[in-house]
Amino acid sequence: MSEERSLNFLEEIVEGDLSTGKHTSIHTRFPPEPNGYLHIGHAKSICLNFGLADKYGGKTNLRFDDTNPVTEETEYVESIKQDVRWLGFDWEEEHFASDYFDQIYAFAINLIQKGLAYVDDMSAEEIAANKGTPTEAGKESPARNRSIEDNMTLFTAMKDGKYNDGEKVLRAKIDMASPNMHMRDPIMYRIKKTSHHRTGDKWCIYPMYDFAHGQSDSIENITHSICTLEFEVHKPLYNWYIEQLGIFASHQFEFARLNLTYTVMSKRKLLQLVQEKLVDGWDDPRMPTISGLRRRGYTSASIRNFCDRIGVQRRENIIDVGLLEFFIREDLNKIASRRMVVMDPIRLIITNYPENQTEILRSENNPEEENNGGYRELPFGRELWIEAEDFQETPHKKWFRLAPEQKVRLKSAYIVTCTGFKKDENGKVTEVYCEYIPESKSGQDSSGIHVKGTIHWVSCEHACDAEVRLYDRLFNVENPSDEEGDFKTYINPTSLQIITQAKTEPVLLEAQPENHFQFIRKGYFCIDSKYSTPEKLVFNRTVTLKDTWAKESNR
């Protein structure tokens, strides 16, 4: 089934480690900080970590990197778990860095007793000032040569809450002249008298990322600790702690994070959009979050396929958001039920069709499926809603929809010939008149007439009203973070268009939140899980159909 693919660099590393016997099995982990919602960039990491373990018969843990109580919340923990599951992955073990606080504390004591850590009393500003610059060595703190006994006493006092935030820190004694800034006596522990979402007020000192992450990996026997490129400079420190502590040697490997055109991906920026109410929450369908994509109508399979296709490398990249759209169209084309919905309705009156007559026609659910995915019933009558844009008074040269005297097929119904139209006082066409050809009925057409155009329609008498939300990219520049000034000035003002009076065929009343639809000739849609009610349906457009006519007509 699966095509033959060459190995990515992480797979090569894993295969190497397995074949040399360095490891007999592999263990990865996905380590989000619960301070925001997961986005498509995390999906790449999730697919990587779970995919790698799965491919080589290993295991993957879910671990929450919750070492900073100021930013973390249980709400985020729950959403992260839901999103990982929705993406189709199940973790081996669930952990929290906070579960290891006792052990990490013991690691700190261990380093103090080896003379490799000391309590510093300088302020944050002083420490920064003494750190030097990338081209200049830092200065050693006067506290650096405190005795082990003093350090023990002071660190215990820190833990016991004898000091306020910022008064003391525990630092590793490494090298203030290192060319790697992270090795210049990095901070291991800081005081934060803040309640933690899991440990409450048990602790008032919390380990820094660097003094928690590698140790957590080690405790869980993670063999391959995969993270993004910006952590590359942390690796020497990651290794230093593990070495000095003499614990299981996990190894860190870095890959380039995902960037998408017309999208921002940093949690900080996404949080801003949410807090400043520029979007409707983390799950706004325009957000690149997993929950946003889900609400928009993306399938988890399409996201997995996307992540698989973009691969993994160590070079910076920005991927065309069109590729994501390709994968969702590919998936939805196979599974979405076809329905007819008119978004900008005008009346089409079939003058030679009997008044008060209704016919029940049938139409295939999905021509891509076996047996057309079954059929649904479609009421047809003398007056129909059609799209205003499907009629042109003076047609474009390659136009093959409705125009005076032109013929068109009404999808799954009859061929009609346009005989006239009516305009209102503003010159807008409000009604189009036509005559139908009784012998041209869909499925039993004996008319011998072939038309180029087919349009969708909904019976006026049977139509249901619905709200339809059309989404476009959130930003109108390719790389908002690259532009001058505030990224928010590049928000696309028309990224959400709400159509309140769309006309739908009656079977859509049965639509369920998990259903995917193709509104014929319009795009893929789903029920909005947040605002749709049985009384008032609200649909989200997942993505448009490819539209070669739009290109042609714009020439």
Place this chain on the structure above:
RNA sequence: UGCCCGAUAGUAUAAUGGUAGUACGACAGAUUUUGGUUCUGUUUGUCUUGGUUCGAAUCCAGGUCGGGCAACCA
């Protein structure tokens, strides 16, 4: 101006010293009761300069360009 990383069509991604291939996009055509889908074809690329070699996208050296690093964030 220190350290680290990277550079293959428009965007991604292969080729692991031996024919630069694939996907998306773009363009053209065929099919089509969705201007959708499907099918066919076309198009565009190894950052640069040297070196090693019978042979270099691949190895080496210099350059150029891009990214990261100076939070008591992760």
